[in-house]
Amino acid sequence: xxxxxxxxxxxxxxxxxxxxxxxxxxxxxxxxxxxxxxxxxxxxxxxxxxxxxxxxxxxxxxxxxxxxxxxxxxxxxxxxxxxxxxxxxxxxxxxxxxxxxxxxxxxxxxxxxxxxxxxxxxxxxxxxxxxxxxxxxxxxxxxxxxxxxxxxxxxxxxxxxxxxxxxxxxxxxxxxxxxxxxxxxxxxxxxxxxxxxxxxxxxxxxxxxxxxxxxxxxxxxxxxxxxxxxxxxxxxxxxxxxxxxxxxxxxxxxxxxxxxxxxxxxxxxxxxxxxxxxxxxxxxxxxxxxxxxxxxxxxxxxxxxxxxxxxxxxxxxxxxxxxxxxxxxxxxxxxxxxxxxxxxxxxxxxxxxxxxxxxxxxxxxxxxxxxxxxxxxxxxxxxxxxxxxxxxxxxxxxxxxxxxxxxxxxxxxxxxxxxxxxxxxxxxxxxxxxxxxxxxxxxxxxxxxxxxxxxxxxxxxxxxxxxxxxxxxxxxxxxxxxxxxxx
Numbered sequence: 001x002x003x004x005x006x007x008x009x010x011x012x013x014x015x016x017x018x019x020x021x022x023x024x025x026x027x028x029x030x031x032x033x034x035x036x037x038x039x040x041x042x043x044x045x046x047x048x049x050x051x052x053x054x055x056x057x058x059x060x061x062x063x064x065x066x067x068x069x070x071x072x073x074x075x076x077x078x079x080x081x082x083x084x085x086x087x088x089x090x091x092x093x094x095x096x097x098x099x100x101x102x103x104x105x106x107x108x109x110x111x112x113x114x115x116x117x118x119x120x121x122x123x124x125x126x127x128x129x130x131x132x133x134x135x136x137x138x139x140x141x142x143x144x145x146x147x148x149x150x151x152x153x154x155x156x157x158x159x160x161x162x163x164x165x166x167x168x169x170x171x172x173x174x175x176x177x178x179x180x181x182x183x184x185x186x187x188x189x190x191x192x193x194x195x196x197x198x199x200x201x202x203x204x205x206x207x208x209x210x211x212x213x214x215x216x217x218x219x220x221x222x223x224x225x226x227x228x229x230x231x232x233x234x235x236x237x238x239x240x241x242x243x244x245x246x247x248x249x250x251x252x253x254x255x256x257x258x259x260x261x262x263x264x265x266x267x268x269x270x271x272x273x274x275x276x277x278x279x280x281x282x283x284x285x286x287x288x289x290x291x292x293x294x295x296x297x298x299x300x301x302x303x304x305x306x307x308x309x310x311x312x313x314x315x316x317x318x319x320x321x322x323x324x325x326x327x328x329x330x331x332x333x334x335x336x337x338x339x340x341x342x343x344x345x346x347x348x349x350x351x352x353x354x355x356x357x358x359x360x361x362x363x364x365x366x367x368x369x370x371x372x373x374x375x376x377x378x379x380x381x382x383x384x385x386x387x388x389x390x391x392x393x394x395x396x397x398x399x400x401x402x403x404x405x406x407x408x409x410x411x412x413x414x415x416x417x418x419x420x421x422x423x424x425x426x427x428x429x430x431x432x433x434x435x436x437x438x439x440x441x442x443x444x445x446x447x448x449x450x451x452x453x454x455x456x457x458x459x460x461x462x463x464x465x466x467x468x469x470x471x472x473x474x475x476x477x478x479x480x481x482x483x484x485x486x487x
Contacts, residue, residue, distance in 0.1 A: 021047060021048070021095060021123055021124065021125075021199065021264070021406040021407055021408075022047055022048045022092060022093060022094050022095055022107075022121075022122070022123040022124075022214075022406070023041065023044030023045075023046075023047035023048055023092070023093040023123060023213075023214040023215070023218070024044075024090070024091070024092055024121045024122070024123050024180060024181070024182045024201070024212065024213070024214050025037050025040035025041055025044065025089075025090065025091040025092075025121075025182070025211070025212065025213050025214070025218055026089070026090040026091070026121075026182035026183075026184065026189050026191060026211065026212040026213075027040075027088065027089055027090075027189070027206075027209055027210070027211045027212075028087075028088045028188070028189035028209060028210050028211075028238045028239070029087055029088065029208070029209045029210075029238075029240070030087055030088070030089075030206065030207075030209035030211075031087055033056055033084075033086060033087050033088055033089035033209075034054060034056050034081055034084035034085070034086070034089050035081065036089070036206070036211075036222045037054050037056075037084075037089040037090070037091040038054065038071060038075040038081070038091070039218075039221050039222050040091065040211075040213055040218035040219075040221065040222060041054070041071045041075075041091045041092070041093050041218075042071045042072065042221065043215070043217045043218040043220070043221040043266070044093050044213070044214055044215060044217070044218050045070060045071055045093055046264075046266055047093055047095070047123070047214060047215075047264065048092075048093035048094040048095035049069075049070060049093070049095065050068065050069075050094050050095050051066065051067065051068045051069065051093070051094040051105075051106040051107075052066065052067070052069070052070065052071045052073075052074050052075070052091070052092065052093045052094065052106075053065065053066025053067070053074075053091065053092050053094075053106050053107055053108050053121075054066070054075065054084055054089055054090070054091040054092075054108070055089065055090055055091075055108045055110055055119035055184060056084045056085060056086035056088065056089040057086045057087075057088045057089075057117070057119075057184055057186065058085045058086030058087070059086065059087075061117075062110060062117045062119060062184075063083055063084050063085060063086065064108070064110055064119070065080055065083055065084055066092075066103075066106045066107070066108070067103075067106065068103075068106070071093065088184055088189055089184070090108050090119055090120075090121050090182045090183070090184045090189070091108070091121065092106075092107040092108050092121035092122075092123075094106060094107060095408065104144055104145045104146075105145045105146060105147045107120070107121045107122065107147070107149060108120055108121040108184075109121075109145065109147065109149055109150055109153060111153050111157070113156070113157060115164055115167075115185075115186075116185060116186035116187075117185065117186060118153070118156065118164065118183060118184070118185050119183065119184045120149060120152060120153060120181060120182070120183045120184075121149075121181070121182050121183075122148075122149040122152070122179055122180070122181050123179070123180045123181075123199050123201075123214055123406060124177060124178035124179035124180060124194065124198065124199045124405060124406040125148065125177050125178055125179075125404060125405050125406040125407075126148040126151060126152075126175050126176065126177035126179065127176045127177040127404055127405070127469055127470065127471040127472060127473055128175060128176040128177065128472040128473055129148035129151045129175070129177070129473060130473040131472050131473055132151050132155070132174065132175065133148075133151055136151065136154045136155070136158075139158070141154045141157075141158070148177075151175070152168075152171050152172070152175065152181070155170070155171030155172075155174055155175070156168055156170075156171045159171060164185050164188065164190075165188075165190060165235065165237050165246070168183065168190060168192070168235070169235065169246075169248040172192065172248075172249070173248075173249065176469055176470065176472060177194065177404075177405060177406075177469060178194050178196070178198035178199050178257075178405035178406050178459075178469070179192075179193070179194045179199060179406075180192075180193050180194070180199040180200060180201035180214065180230070181193075182201075182212045187239055187240070188237050188238060188239040189210065189212070189237075189238040189239075190235065190236070190237055190238075191203065191212035191230055191235070191236045191238075192230070192234070192235040192236070193230045193231065193232055193233065193234055194232065194233070195232055195233035195249045195250065195251075195252045196232055196233075196252055196253070196254060196255040196459070196468055196469065197231070197232025197233070197254045197255065197256050197272075198255055198256060198257050198405050198406070198459050198468075198469075199214075199257065199405070199406055200214055200215060200229070200256070200257075200260060200265070200271050200272070201213075201214060201229070201230040202214075202215065202216055202219065202226060202227075202228070202229050202230065202271075203226075203227045203228055203229070203230055203236065204216075204219040204224040204225055204226050204227055205224060205225050205227055206219075206222060206223065206224035206225065210238040210243055211224055212230070212236075215265055215266060215269040215271065216269045216270045216271075217266045217268050217269045220268070226270070229271070229272060229273065231247070232252070232254045232256075233247055233248075233249040233250075233251065233252070234246070234247055235247075235248055253455055253457075254457070255456070255457070255458060255459040255468040256271075256272050256458055256459065257405065257407075257458070257459045258442065258443075258446060258458035258459065258460050258463075259396070259403075259407065259462065260276070261274070261276055261279040261280065261283075261445075261446055262280070262283070262367050262368060262395060262396045262442075263304050263367045263368060263396075264407075267280060267306075267307055274446065274447055277307050279445055279446050279447070280307035280308050280311070280395065281307045281308065281310055281311035281314075282311060282444075282445035282446075283307075283308050283311065283395045283396075283437060283441075283442060283445040284307065284308035284309060284310060284311025284312035284313075284314075284315065284365065284395060285311040285312065285314065285315040285445070286311075286437055286438075286441035286442070286444055286445045287308065287311075287312055287365070287393050287394075287395060287435070287437045287441065288311070288312040288313075288315035288316045288393075289315060289441075290435070290437060290438060290441055291393060291435035291437075292315075292316050293363065293391050293433055294361065295316075295318060295360075295361040295362065295363045295389070295391060296318070296319075296360040296361045296362070297318060297319050297320075297321050297323065297356060297357075297360050297361075297362055297363070298312050298313035298316065298318050298319065298320050298321070298363045298365060299320075299321055299322070299323035299324060299356065299357070299362050299363065299364055299365070299382075300320075300322070300324070300364075300365050300366075301324060301350075301364060301365065301366035301367075301375075301378060302322070302324055302325070302326040302350070303326060304366070304367040305364075305365045305366045305367050305395065308365050308367065308395035309365035312363065312365050312393060316363075318363070321353070321356040322353055322356065323352065323353050323356040323357045323362060323382065323385075324350050324351070324352060324353065324378065324381075324382070325350070325351050325352075325353050326349060326350055327349055327350070327351065350378060350381065352381050352382060352384070352385035353385075354385045354386060357382055357385040357386055357387045358385060358386030358387070359386055359387075359388060360386075360387055360388065361387070361388055361389040361391070362382055362387045362389065362390050362391065363391045363392075363393055364378070364379070364382065364390060364391065364392045364393070364431075365392075365393050365394075365395060366378075366392065366393075366394055366395065367394070367395050367396060368394060368395070368396045368399055369394055369398070369399065369416055369417065369425070369429075370399055370409070370410065370415060370416070371410065371414055371415070371416055372416035372425065372428060372429060375392065375429050376428065376429050376430060379392065379429055379430045379431055380430060383430070389432045390430070390431050390432055391431060391432050391433045391434075391435075392426075392429060392431045392433070392434050392435075393434075393435055393436075394434075394435070394436040394437065395437055396436065396437060396442065396463070397436050397437060397438065397439045397442060397460075397463040397464075398417030398418075398422075398436050398463065399415055399416075399417055399418075399462050399463065400412070400415055400417045400418040400462070400463065400465065401415070401418070401461055401462050401463070401464070401465045402415070402462070403461060403462050404461075404467070404469075404471050405459065405461075405469070407462075409462065416428070417436075422434060422435075422436075439451060439460060439463055439464060442460075442463075443457070443458070446458070456468075
């Protein structure tokens with residue numbers, strides 16, 4: 001299978017990577033709630049670049065501003081920020097794993113109930129959303145979006161429970177899948193995480209105000225104190241009386257997404273009590289011990305490959321050099337690709353640093369390979385810069401299975417590792433050798449000495465094919481689900 005130049009997109013946010021899911025932020029009883037929400041979302045921008053939204057409550061009414069694009073494109077003007085009055089807010093940055101990128105799907109979603117208003121923002125993916133949606137439509141519910149988050153809103157609406165938190169618990173007991181949710185009502189902020197803890201959510205505090213965020217970096221940017229991670233299956237209610245923790249779901253083993261450590265989370269974040277940066281360096285060290293080859297220099301594919309390359313170089317006793325320079329000023333739009341310009345897509349983002357590559361045996365370290373298209377172009381670029389050998393080392397096991405828990409992955413027939421042997425992949429990429437970290441090595445780097453093969457401690461389905469949750473929608477009608485939820 002030859003990799004065509006037309007497989008390379010000129011859009012820098014549509015390259016050969018698994019796409020981030022979404023990011024959520026919430027704050028209660030904070031005079032600067034809107035500003036802090038905007039700053040928190042700015043720190044979480046890496047989790048979703050397609051759209052951003054904030055909803056606030058001022059004691060009398062809810063206010064909402066949301067739109068496509070980056071946080072800075074939606075929340076920089078004083079005019080916009082002045083609309084978001086109130087001491088409580090929730091926000092969301094979005095990558096459309098479910099539903100298209102249209103205004104009606106941009107979160108937070110908001111609805112008026114008999115008990116008052118409710119805004120909700122969700123990171124993750126419900127694996128029985130279509131099944132539930134069909135039942136709700138037959139019951140007479142009218143959907144305004146194609147987002148699976150709206151299913152939760154309708155389940156809350158039809159619940160016979162009295163309090164808002166009981167209605168939410170009733171709704172979430174009916175859903176399957178991965179979720180971290182923040183919700184804002186007239187008098188409370190609610191944060192909840194799915195029973196397996198697949199997606200991250202942390203609790204913080206700033207001058208007495210409680211906050212929720214997908215990652216600790218969103219707390220750091222506003223000077224908030226990290227308290228702890230929200231536990232898997234925990235629902236926390238924050239109101240004027242303080243904070244209450246509830247565990248309404250049956251206890252199950254945790255299956256936190258291991259890819260957060262590899263790529264999704266920001267390296268300066270702490271998730272599940274571990275420094276992402278330290279884990280990535282440890283992955284590089286493990287990778288060096290498992291698959292080192294004689295070379296002159298270790299070069300990261302920036303930016304996500306940098307910590308692992310540092311760990312690899314230190315373990316191997318080799319120089320670490322920035323042999324590839326990334327252009328951080330590539331915009332979201334560009335000239336329309338033509339046959340003559342399409343091949344320049346990668347070079348707009350990455351440029352070889354010839355002085356560190358020419359005449360050298362190079363070990364390229366990257367976080368993952370999905371389709372292999374971008375990796376092929378990077379290897380070609382390094383060779384053209386004069387490298388005598390190119391050895392690629394990948395800081396994750398082969399990505400061989402799609403994810404259904406909130407990460408946008410291609411179908412299995414589009415995943416390079418699912419369809420080719422290691423030797424075939426090396427030939428297609430044009431490298432002298434190729435190696436991935438082992439699944440066991442990844443677990444060791446993440447602080448788990450031995451992977452439980454019967455019930456893995458992390459969700460590693462994209463590598464192992466072990467899915468901790470059933471996928472009812474895909475079992476029922478895979479084609480219809482993919483069509484409707486990605487319109």
